[in-house]
Amino acid sequence: MLAFPSCKINIGLQLIERRADGFHNLLSAFYPVGWTDVLEIIPAISDKTAANQPVANELVTFTTSGLPIPGDPDPARNLCVRAYHLLQADYDLPPVQMHLHKIVPIGAGLGGGSADAAATINLLNEQFALGLTVAQRENYARELGSDCAFFIQNKPQYCIEKGDVFESINLDLNGYHILLVYPNLAISTAEAYAGVTPRQPDTPLRALLEAPIEQWRDTVHNDFEDSLFPKYPLLGEIKAQLYEAGALYASLSGSGSTLYGIFNAPPNSPPPFSRYTVWKSQL
Ligand SMILES: C[C@@](CO)(OP(=O)(O)O)[C@H](O)COP(=O)(O)OP(=O)(O)OC[C@H]1O[C@@H](n2ccc(N)nc2=O)[C@H](O)[C@@H]1O
Numbered sequence: 001m002l003a004f005p006s007c008k009i010n011i012g013l014q015l016i017e018r019r020a021d022g023f024h025n026l027l028s029a030f031y032p033v034g035w036t037d038v039l040e041i042i043p044a045i046s047d048k049t050a051a052n053q054p055v056a057n058e059l060v061t062f063t064t065s066g067l068p069i070p071g072d073p074d075p076a077r078n079l080c081v082r083a084y085h086l087l088q089a090d091y092d093l094p095p096v097q098m099h100l101h102k103i104v105p106i107g108a109g110l111g112g113g114s115a116d117a118a119a120t121i122n123l124l125n126e127q128f129a130l131g132l133t134v135a136q137r138e139n140y141a142r143e144l145g146s147d148c149a150f151f152i153q154n155k156p157q158y159c160i161e162k163g164d165v166f167e168s169i170n171l172d173l174n175g176y177h178i179l180l181v182y183p184n185l186a187i188s189t190a191e192a193y194a195g196v197t198p199r200q201p202d203t204p205l206r207a208l209l210e211a212p213i214e215q216w217r218d219t220v221h222n223d224f225e226d227s228l229f230p231k232y233p234l235l236g237e238i239k240a241q242l243y244e245a246g247a248l249y250a251s252l253s254g255s256g257s258t259l260y261g262i263f264n265a266p267p268n269s270p271p272p273f274s275r276y277t278v279w280k281s282q283l
């Protein structure tokens with residue numbers, strides 16, 4: 001079976017407090033974006049002379065193409081393989097062959113790896129008729145990463161606590177256009193969190209998002225920008241260029257390094273962005 005795990009942007013991200021477990025409580029709106037990887041999972045064929053080499057262990061044959069993934073050549077660390085083992089432990093799954101074609105940039109604040117893991121859970125649930133509910137699949141996903149559970153349903157959500165608990169939100173950007181700019185610079189999530197100073201927001205994000213998008217520029221903020229823009233000035237420059245290109249709203253996504261702009265009409269990819277990895281689409 002085939003899936004196209006897509007990524008997310010964060011619209012606003014308020015880092016509220018450091019928790020006793022070392023993680024941070026936050027408020028953020030997660031919004032799905034259609035830049036996707038390709039993931040195929042099939043029951044294993046027994047012919048070991050086939051082109052795919054068994055690499056992780058006897059249960060999973062995992063191969064990749066496209067962007068190189070940090071952690072290769074140790075595929076056991078890949079979130080897809082970890083997701084398989086999580087379910088295998090409880091459901092005694094048969095051996096599988098998995099292939100991931102990696103397209104979404106890595107260390108980009110787009111949650112691409114988490115999306116792959118969630119897609120693995122959803123595919124295995126379907127392929128082997130496990131009958132897992134959304135809540136059960138989200139619980140497995142939470143074990144793999146804070147933003148992983150979001151991708152089980154992959155719909156706009158208001159995220160609280162570690163970013164893994166959801167409240168519904170009426171946020172519809174249908175018809176707007178988005179331009180993502182990945183500056184070919186990976187930022188590790190742990191590194192980004194290590195630099196933040198959390199604080200209680202004056203106004204919780206949910207109230208700010210109720211205003212029209214034209215007002216967000218002055219109110220809706222990603223708190224990671226405060227520590228990452230001074231460290232990587234390029235990020236602030238790209239955000240300014242997105243506004244110069246006509247964005248109604250522009251921001252860093254998650255813990256970076258991708259910047260995005262939301263536009264009324266299809267944006268050009270003007271010269272400042274041509275040296276970066278860009279992706280654009282209608283939302
Ligand atoms: C920042 C966000 C915002 O949406 O996304 P990305 O930009 O990475 O896509 C998420 O909070 C990232 O979630 P995820 O990438 O799943 O992080 P995890 O693997 O759970 O954690 C990686 C590390 O980030 C820190 N961490 C993560 C989540 C959280 N709420 N507080 C934290 O302090 C911890 O140091 C942890 O060890």
Ligand SMILES: Nc1ncnc2c1ncn2[C@@H]1O[C@H](COP(=O)(O)OP(=O)(O)O)[C@@H](O)[C@H]1O
Pocket residue numbers: 069070071077078079080100102105106107108109110111112113114116117187189254255256257
């Ligand atoms: N399938 C995967 N795709 C991408 N990264 C993966 C995957 N599996 C494990 N990882 C690890 O997760 C880390 C960050 O993943 P990613 O989700 O792309 O970043 P971000 O947290 O910035 O959204 C990478 O450093 C990589 O080592």
